Amino acid sequence: MVVCVCNAIRESQLRDVARSSQLRCAKAAYAQLGRKPKCGQCLSFARNIISDVAETA
Numbered sequence: 001m002v003v004c005v006c007n008a009i010r011e012s013q014l015r016d017v018a019r020s021s022q023l024r025c026a027k028a029a030y031a032q033l034g035r036k037p038k039c040g041q042c043l044s045f046a047r048n049i050i051s052d053v054a055e056t057a
Contacts, residue, residue, distance in 0.1 A: 003045055004030075006038035014046055018053035026050060 001011045007030065017023060017032045026046035030037055037043055 003049065004035075004037070004042040006042070007033075007035040009033060009035065009042075009046075011049060014049045015053055018050045019057065022054075022057075023050055024054065 003009050003011050003014055013033060014029055017029045021032055023029045026043045027037060029050060
């Protein structure tokens with residue numbers, strides 16, 4: 001599923017970055033992918049994904 005339309009970031013990409021880097025911040029995850037949030041509408045969903053990965057780790 002696409003999380004960020006502006007940057008074409010998929011949920012699987014965010015989960016992979018969150019697992020490998022132990023990130024807690026959506027902006028840091030975007031930076032790991034070489035991108036920055038543009039409109040910001042996706043940040044709450046990205047935070048939920050990162051939190052979910054952290055809880056299951």
